[in-house]
Every structure is written in structure tokens, then in C-alpha cells.
Amino acid sequence: MALMTGKRGLVTGIANDYSFAYSIAQSLIREGAQCLFTHLPGEKMERRCRQAIDQLGIKDPWLMPLDAGSDENLDAVFAKIGADFGMIDFLVHSIAFADKDWLKDGKFTSTPRQVYTQAMDISAYTYAAMANRAAPLMASGGAMIALSYYGAEKAVPGYNVMGVAKAALEATNRYLALELGQKNIRVNTISGGPLKTLSAMAVGGFGDILDWVEKKAPLRRNIAGSDVGDASVFLLSDLSRGVTGQVLYVDSGYSIVGL
Numbered sequence: 241m242a243l244m245t246g247k248r249g250l251v252t253g254i255a256n257d258y259s260f261a262y263s264i265a266q267s268l269i270r271e272g273a274q275c276l277f278t279h280l281p282g283e284k285m286e287r288r289c290r291q292a293i294d295q296l297g298i299k300d301p302w303l304m305p306l307d308a309g310s311d312e313n314l315d316a317v318f319a320k321i322g323a324d325f326g327m328i329d330f331l332v333h334s335i336a337f338a339d340k341d342w343l344k345d346g347k348f349t350s351t352p353r354q355v356y357t358q359a360m361d362i363s364a365y366t367y368a369a370m371a372n373r374a375a376p377l378m379a380s381g382g383a384m385i386a387l388s389y390y391g392a393e394k395a396v397p398g399y400n401v402m403g404v405a406k407a408a409l410e411a412t413n414r415y416l417a418l419e420l421g422q423k424n425i426r427v428n429t430i431s432g433g434p435l436k437t438l439s440a441m442a443v444g445g446f447g448d449i450l451d452w453v454e455k456k457a458p459l460r461r462n463i464a465g466s467d468v469g470d471a472s473v474f475l476l477s478d479l480s481r482g483v484t485g486q487v488l489y490v491d492s493g494y495s496i497v498g499l
């Protein structure tokens with residue numbers, strides 16, 4: 241039997257087939273999971289997301305628009321999941337946003353309040369906002385993951401306010417794990433290595449980061465989306481039943497290197 245047989249959950253964050261969420265859904269589906277999806281509102285966003293889901297082999301997907309900055313949108317998505325299915329087993333938070341004008345080397349100190357708070361809202365708070373709505377649908381337990389990056393703990397030139405938001409996301413991960421553990425809901429985060437996605441291209445000097453990791457990481461290569469996809473299966477399946485509140489590095493080992 242496959243690892244996710246009989247499990248159903250929500251996967252947020254598929255913009256296209258380069259997205260981490262795409263690779264995560266691919267691995268989950270391969271292991272027998274049923275995935276429900278959301279896309280950022282807008283005709284173009286929906287079309288690209290549908291194309292990617294189609295490539296996953298799902299012809300009639302459960303798909304709803306979601307701007308995670310809107311409580312009404314969040315309420316609507318989880319209410320519809322409750323009405324349609326009653327319960328879910330897992331949640332994938334694979335979204336983030338910061339104004340790219342402030343994701344450039346030398347542009348952190350002058351970050352405007354609105355840019356800072358929006359990055360924190362969409363990239364960190366929404367993990368708690370989703371968890372709060374998903375938990376009642378996980379009456380018999382469940383598992384959640386979000387996606388972080390090394391810039392949460394070290395200052396990476398150009399990552400700037402997104403690094404601050406990822407630090408908040410990793411702390412949010414721990415507090416959610418502490419509270420939801422009593423309901424047998426596990427909460428973890430994957431710290432992924434750099435991957436060329438739409439969001440990543442907004443980070444100034446991203447190409448240099450890829451080159452550096454390839455040279456310095458113990459595995460001497462950059463990660464593939466499928467590396468994170470398969471690690472997600474571990475964290476969302478019963479294989480990791482004793483694991484919660486953790487940040488799992490899927491980064492070719494880059495984060496352990498001193499020099």
C-alpha cells in the first residue's frame with residue numbers, strides 16, 4: 241500500500257509546474273493521496289494553476305481561489321472543504337509574498353512599514369490562519385507543512401524582509417506544534433534549498449545563490465523540486481508520526497557548512 245492511501249488534504253501555492261507545491265502534490269499523488277487545490281484569484285492565475293494540475297493527471301480538480309490575505313477567502317475555502325468532505329488529513333502551506341522592489345542587496349534598512357507587514361502577513365501569519373481553520377477538520381489527527389529558507393536564520397543578501405518573515409514562520413511552526421499536538425495534529429516546516437521558481441526570481445542575485453550552493457553544499461548540487469516533494473510525503477505520512485515542531489532541511493546539506 242502506498243504511504244498516503246486514504247489521505248486527503250489541501251495543497252496551496254501551485255502557480256505553475258515549477259512551484260514547490262507542484263512537486264509536493266506530485267509526490268503525494270504518487271503515494272495515493274487526494275489533493276485539493278487553491279490558486280491566487282485572477283483568470284491568468286487560475287489558468288496556469290489548472291494547466292499544472294492537469295499535468296499532474298487530475299482532470300476534474302477541487303480548486304478554489306484564495307487570497308490568503310483575506311479572512312473571508314480563508315473562511316470560504318475551509319468551509320467548502322468541510323461541506324464537501326467533512327474532514328482532511330493534511331495541509332500544505334506553500335505560499336509567500338514580498339514586494340520585489342525591496343528584495344535587493346542594500347534595500348533592507350529602508351523597507352517601508354507596509355512592505356514589511358505584508359511580507360509578515362502573507363508569508364508567516366497565514367500559516368497560523370490556515371492551521372486554525374484546518375484543525376477542526378482534522379478531528380482524528382493530521383499533519384501540516386510550510387516552506388521556509390535558510391535566510392530565516394542567516395542574513396542572505398537580497399532576501400531581506402523575506403528572511404524576517406521566514407524567521408516568524410519558523411517560530412509560528414513551533415507554537416502551532418505545541419498547541420495542536422494535543423489534538424494529534426503535527427506541524428512541521430521544510431527549509432528548502434534554492435529552486436528556480438516564479439517567487440525565487442524576484443530575489444535579487446538569485447542566480448548567484450544557485451551557483452554558490454552548487455559549489456559549497458556537501459552534495460555538490462542544487463535540489464530538485466522532487467527532493468522537497470518526497471520529504472513532504474515523509475512529514476505528512478504516518479512515517480513521521482513522532483515528529484512535530486521541526487524544521488527539516490532539504491538543501492543538499494548547505495546549512496551545515498561553515499566555510
Ligand SMILES: NC(=O)c1ccc[n+]([C@@H]2O[C@H](COP(=O)([O-])OP(=O)(O)OC[C@H]3O[C@@H](n4cnc5c(N)ncnc54)[C@H](O)[C@@H]3O)[C@@H](O)[C@H]2O)c1
Nearest residue numbers: 253255259260280308335336387389434435437438439440
Ligand atoms: N524557490 C525557492 O528558492 C524557495 C526556497 C525555500 C523556500 N521557498 C518557499 O517555498 C514556497 C513556495 O514558493 P515557490 O518557490 O514554489 O514559488 P511560487 O511562485 O511557485 O509559489 C508561491 C505561491 O505563493 C502564492 N501566493 C502569493 N501571495 C499569495 C496570497 N496572498 N494568497 C495566496 N497565495 C499567494 C502564489 O500564488 C504562488 O502560487 C514559499 O513559501 C517560498 O518562500 C522557496
